[in-house]
Amino acid sequence: MIQVDIVREPSGRISSFTMDGHAEFAEHGKDLVCAGATAVSFGTLNAILSLTEARIGIEQEEEGGFLRCYVPEDLPEGIDEKVQLLLEGMVISLQTIEREYSKYISINFHS
Incomplete structure (x- = not known):
């Protein structure tokens, strides 16, 4: 199962997210859930x-299905707003996948 952990500050701002695991919906190369979650997160x-001047922290392990992103707290307000909008779009897209394939992907929110 793919586990997605999204960390929100009390203000609602997303400060990081982690995606870990494999969906195991189908064999490697044919797993639609994994492909969808990967496309949404990397997109x-x-x-x-590409669209902001933000320098975010990214960690990844290709073999383990692990991805983590940190959003710096000191981004200029306008840039942070753009980053947050893109991250909220990602959350909505991942939740859409989760609604259809909840046996293969789980999204959890933390503060």
Whole structure:
């Protein structure tokens, strides 16, 4: 199962997210849940890096299905707003996948 942990500050701001595990919906290379979650998360990170001046922290392990992103607290307000909007879009997309495939992906929120 893919575990997605999203950390929100009391203000609601997303400060980090972690995605870990494998969906095991289908064999490697044919796993739609894994492909969808990967496309959404990496698409979001690519959008942040391409469309904003934010320098976010990214850790990844290809073999383990692990991805972590940290959003610095000291981003200028306008840039942080763009980053947050993109991250909220990611959350909505992942929740859409979770609604259909809850046996294979789980999203948890932490503060």
